[in-house]
Structure formats: structure tokens, C-alpha cells
Amino acid sequence: MKRPILIPPCSGWIEDFHPPLTSSNVAPSPTLLSANYQDDTYLELSRHSISARELLFVLALATIPVLILITYAVVDSVIYSLYNLMLAGILTLLVGIWQTALFLRAASIPPRDEPIRFNRAHQKIYAYNFNFCWWNPFIPWPIKIVSYDWKDVRAERWRKQAVTHQGSHLVKTGIMLSIVEPGTNKVIDRFPLNNEYGEASIWAYVCTYMQHGLSAVPPAPLNRDHNDLLWCQFAMRLAPKVKWPEAIDHESRTAPQTAPLAQVASP
Structure with a gap:
């Protein structure tokens, strides 16, 4: 062995x-x-350490309206003293914010090539x-x-x-x-x-x-030039170009x- x-x-x-x-x-x-x-x-x-950038970016954008609705639900639960609902809403909101931030950064922060x-x-x-x-x-x-x-x-x-x-x-x-x-x-x-x-x-x-x-x-x-992007690579356009120290x-x-x-x- x-x-x-x-x-x-x-x-x-x-x-x-x-x-x-x-x-x-x-x-x-x-x-x-x-x-x-x-x-x-x-x-x-x-x-590449990250794949499917465009999918991650779309998922992150799709989550934002859901987070807004959850925020309204949390506010309503506070007004009407629905504390169990409030706690569940806050927990869901925190997880949703974490996921949205993760997907947005993973789609746009990694360089176009490594x-x-x-x-x-x-x-x-x-x-x-x-x-x-x-x-x-x-x-x-x-x-x-x-x-x-x-x-x-x-x-x-x-x-x-x-x-x-x-x-x-x-x-x-x-x-x-x-x-x-x-x-x-x-x-x-x-x-x-x-x-x-x-x-x-x-x-x-x-x-x-x-x-x-x-x-x-x-x-x-x-490969083709990593900076020569297709129209559908909208997330990649947000990513920084490779820049080696001179x-x-x-x-x-x-x-x-x-x-x-x-x-x-x-x-």
C-alpha cells in the first residue's frame, strides 16, 4: 500500500x-x-478556483427580493409581538444575507484567470x-x-x-x-x-x-484571450484582470x- x-x-x-x-x-x-x-x-x-460565475451571480440577484420580503415579515412580527416568527425570520434573513454575499463575491471577486x-x-x-x-x-x-x-x-x-x-x-x-x-x-x-x-x-x-x-x-x-469576453459573460466582466507585478x-x-x-x- x-x-x-x-x-x-x-x-x-x-x-x-x-x-x-x-x-x-x-x-x-x-x-x-x-x-x-x-x-x-x-x-x-x-x-480557475470558481466555475459557473454567471449562475452564481443570477442566483444572488434572485435572492435579493426574497430577502426584502423576509425583512418586511420580520418587521411585522415585531409589531404584532410574534416572537417565534421573528426569531425564525431573523435566522432566515442572516443565512440569506450570507449566501447572497458569498455568491456575489464568488462571481465577481476572483480574477479572470489564476x-x-x-x-x-x-x-x-x-x-x-x-x-x-x-x-x-x-x-x-x-x-x-x-x-x-x-x-x-x-x-x-x-x-x-x-x-x-x-x-x-x-x-x-x-x-x-x-x-x-x-x-x-x-x-x-x-x-x-x-x-x-x-x-x-x-x-x-x-x-x-x-x-x-x-x-x-x-x-x-x-486558450483564447481571457479578456476577450462573450456577451453572456456578464459576471466575468466584473472580475479583475490578471496583473502581475512588473x-x-x-x-x-x-x-x-x-x-x-x-x-x-x-x-
Whole structure:
């Protein structure tokens, strides 16, 4: 039976993939990749922590009239001293406000994309991480941009099950990237590579690209511009655009600059 290598393992751990600087027996495949850009210097993959933004936005707007009606009912219960009804109404109102705020923020606050860049020239990764708290929509949900050495990156496959209202089991799987302290298996940071597919071919593709370059992998199909929105993406229009810090943006897209050789003066 396989046991986790990393300390601690990710939630829903299934297996550890091979370390980044070792070979894999899985063929690299771009089939399940969602790529924004690729050349021989860096590969940028797209990620999304929130899906169905438009649906969440519509549900939030539809809840607002209901909240207004509940508010009137609470006021009436106070006037007529219907305290049991008042307590039930206040509780329902608080839950409705929480849900509406959560849906509105989840639809509009996350950035339009949460890219991660693999720069093979620097042998580093750069992640545009969005952190949200599903149970508290009233606190800031920050963006944290991080950079780590490629040799310190590890990948884990995870799988989670949830029971739907109909009693069926919903299975989700994905790949988690974990950053370890150099020379150890102790995890110091963790963020997703993929929240939809946990296939080893995805990790094999990234590793092969980082080790051997563009010529060693099939080209990845590229996404359309995330800022080129369709008319129906009304919630996405409220979301902020991706904005890397200028210095990190330049470093993550370019190769290291070679310093010119110093000229030796003639005797």
C-alpha cells in the first residue's frame, strides 16, 4: 500500500507523482492542459478556483427580493409581538444575507484567470494564487503571487467525494503542487495545478517541458484571450484582470540576462 511522502500530505491524497528532475514512465500529453502561452522559455497554464460565475451571480440577484420580503415579515412580527416568527425570520434573513454575499463575491471577486508559469530558463515556477474563504464572504480574499525553484516542487494526486441531494456520489480529482524545504519532504506551501483532472500525463508534460524544452513535447492547444469576453459573460466582466507585478512579469517571461565579458586592457 502506497503511503504519502510529503509531510503533511494534501487533503484527499491518492498518490505522489515522480519528482520534477526524474524521468516518468507516463507519456506527456497536452490533451487535458489549459494553456495560455508556450514557447521554449516558459509555459503558462490557466487555472480557475470558481466555475459557473454567471449562475452564481443570477442566483444572488434572485435572492435579493426574497430577502426584502423576509425583512418586511420580520418587521411585522415585531409589531404584532410574534416572537417565534421573528426569531425564525431573523435566522432566515442572516443565512440569506450570507449566501447572497458569498455568491456575489464568488462571481465577481476572483480574477479572470489564476495562471501559473513554468520558466525553464530560470528553472522556476511563478503562481498567481487567489485565496478565498467560502464560509466568510465578509473578509478580504487576497491574491498571493509566489515564486519557487523548480527542484523544490512536488505533485500529488487528490480525490474527494461528495454526496448530492439525490444521494449520488460526486467525485472530484485534481493535482496539487507542494513546495518543500530544500533537501526535505516538509511542505512549506501548497496550491493547485489542476482542479478538474488528476491525470499523470499532465504532470509528465510539465516535467518533460521543463527538462527538455519545447521540442520534447507536443504543442499545447492555446486558450483564447481571457479578456476577450462573450456577451453572456456578464459576471466575468466584473472580475479583475490578471496583473502581475512588473518585475515578476518580466522575470517569469524571459531568460536570465548574460552579463557581458569584461574587456581586458592591453599592456
